[in-house]
Amino acid sequence: MGYRWLRWSTEHIGHRLTGSSNGRRAEQAADSLFRAAGLDLVHRFAFDASAWSRASVNVGVLQGGAWQDLPSVALANTPVSCNVELDLVDVGNGLRPDFDQAGDALRGKAVLMNLGLVGAPAGTPNLHRSEKTALAIEHGASAVVFVNNVEGHVLLTGTASIDGKLITIPAVCITSEDGAGLRSTMLNDATPRVRITMQNTFANVTAHNVIAEIRGTRWPEEVVLVGGHLDSWDLATGATDNGLGSFSIIDLARCLRALDLRPLRTIRFVLFMGEEQGLLGSRALVGHYARTGELDHIRCMINLDMSGHPKGFGVGGPEGWADLVRTINTRIHAHDTTFEAKEDEHPGLHSDHQPFLLNGVPVLWPICDLGGHVYGCYHSSCDDIHLVDPQAMVDNVRFVGMLVHELAMAPVLPPRFTKAELKERLVQDGLEEPLRLGGDWPFEKAVARER
Ligand SMILES: [Zn+2]
Numbered sequence: 001m002g003y004r005w006l007r008w009s010t011e012h013i014g015h016r017l018t019g020s021s022n023g024r025r026a027e028q029a030a031d032s033l034f035r036a037a038g039l040d041l042v043h044r045f046a047f048d049a050s051a052w053s054r055a056s057v058n059v060g061v062l063q064g065g066a067w068q069d070l071p072s073v074a075l076a077n078t079p080v081s082c083n084v085e086l087d088l089v090d091v092g093n094g095l096r097p098d099f100d101q102a103g104d105a106l107r108g109k110a111v112l113m114n115l116g117l118v119g120a121p122a123g124t125p126n127l128h129r130s131e132k133t134a135l136a137i138e139h140g141a142s143a144v145v146f147v148n149n150v151e152g153h154v155l156l157t158g159t160a161s162i163d164g165k166l167i168t169i170p171a172v173c174i175t176s177e178d179g180a181g182l183r184s185t186m187l188n189d190a191t192p193r194v195r196i197t198m199q200n201t202f203a204n205v206t207a208h209n210v211i212a213e214i215r216g217t218r219w220p221e222e223v224v225l226v227g228g229h230l231d232s233w234d235l236a237t238g239a240t241d242n243g244l245g246s247f248s249i250i251d252l253a254r255c256l257r258a259l260d261l262r263p264l265r266t267i268r269f270v271l272f273m274g275e276e277q278g279l280l281g282s283r284a285l286v287g288h289y290a291r292t293g294e295l296d297h298i299r300c301m302i303n304l305d306m307s308g309h310p311k312g313f314g315v316g317g318p319e320g321w322a323d324l325v326r327t328i329n330t331r332i333h334a335h336d337t338t339f340e341a342k343e344d345e346h347p348g349l350h351s352d353h354q355p356f357l358l359n360g361v362p363v364l365w366p367i368c369d370l371g372g373h374v375y376g377c378y379h380s381s382c383d384d385i386h387l388v389d390p391q392a393m394v395d396n397v398r399f400v401g402m403l404v405h406e407l408a409m410a411p412v413l414p415p416r417f418t419k420a421e422l423k424e425r426l427v428q429d430g431l432e433e434p435l436r437l438g439g440d441w442p443f444e445k446a447v448a449r450e451r
Contacts (some may be wrong), residue, residue: 002251002397003390005033009236009247017234018274019051019205025198026230029209030250030271037254038362039212046208047284049274050164052076055199058386059172061182064195070178071153073148073235075129075171076199076277077161080390085195086110086142090186093117097328110194112182113391115156116149125430128350131437133160143196147179150376157233160380162438163277170196207273209281212253216266216408221297223408224270226252226400227282227352228259229275238384240374243411244388245304246271263408265299272352282352284357295359299413302364302404303353308392310366310399311327312342316350316422317362320414325364326347328406332399338361346429358442360417366400
């Protein structure tokens with residue numbers, strides 16, 4: 001059913017951009033589907049957010065005395081209006097050493113950098129586009145031109161802001177092919193001149209996370225939370241990012257209710273909006289849970305973002321969680337050998353599990369490999385239903401369903417992170433720098449809660 005609902009949504013709603021009329025229709029559709037499936041306490045959690053949307057963008061390059069336009073898209077949270085003409089300087093992959101090497105030479109310039117990593121030693125961690133943009137601003141740059149590293153004239157959008165606010169300089173994405181063209185010009189010692197004009201809007205909107213649950217029979221106040229973002233970017237229908245996860249969650253809710261398994265703990269399903277603009281819905285919900293004390297009852301959070309054909313489950317939690325999830329992985333594998341029981345203990349950032357993790361909640365996620373044809377269309381004009389394998393969604397429901405059931409039935413669950421444990425883990429995983437860049441490092445402000 002998940003695939004059929006998703007296909008219907010791509011045909012009849014389209015994209016699901018937060019704050020747009022499409023976004024509101026997606027919220028209503030999800031609410032109706034939860035209700036039709038007979039879930040408990042179906043409701044929409046309203047939050048206010050400043051939502052960015054694009055109007056127009058133009059990127060021109062001065063070549064041979066004439067301006068030539070390049071196909072481009074503005075990244076989200078770029079200024080509502082700008083018109084700049086600047087020299088373009090290449091900083092390669094845009095990692096901190098690249099910026100440090102360029103030093104003061106970037107002041108007042110437009111910087112050209114890769115979204116992906118090109119020619120970096122294996123294992124080099126990449127930074128998020130918003131973090132690279134923050135570094136550019138820190139080094140005095142006046143504009144950012146990202147090169148998408150996917151071949152085939154694909155343009156990518158996404159937020160350039162680390163904190164959901166508007167950034168102060170324009171940031172755009174151009175194709176891999178045009179990036180290569182600019183770089184070959186630069187090889188001949190030329191400094192290309194670029195002109196960027198853009199118009200965007202940034203307005204206050206109210207959006208809604210859509211929430212439903214199956215009440216626990218023995219410990220109803222203890223919650224196993226399954227979440228994923230319903231919103232998408234607007235260049236296509238967001239069929240894989242994150243129609244795959246969000247519509248799988250609705251179908252999972254339907255299946256668990258229909259099976260009438262009577263979990264001991266409450267299973268709560270949350271479809272977040274505003275993820276793409278900066279985790280707006282999950283931050284709002286976690287903030288609300290923190291204020292009301294509900295956060296202490298969230299025993300773990302399972303995040304489905306671009307999930308399909310799970311090959312195992314990863315977990316970021318203190319002592320006890322890795323063992324528990326290994327046991328569950330093994331049990332699912334014994335039941336179905338197509339599930340490989342892969343393990344991972346390193347949660348990344350930039351999806352809706354992040355605000356939960358930073359508040360000490362153990363997070364879990366399906367380990368997936370959707371293939372280059374899908375990842376190449378991430379945030380792009382080609383993220384449509386043709387990329388979705390219906391079986392990927394069936395497998396989400398089957399395997400995530402088994403995981404959720406085990407977690408909801410376990411006689412005991414391991415604890416949440418203490419503040420000290422969380423700090424140690426984040427440092428070990430190399431997440432301190434990106435979190436500091438994003439103003440999200442939880443240890444110099446009163447966000448992380450004591451257990
Ligand atoms: Zn996503």
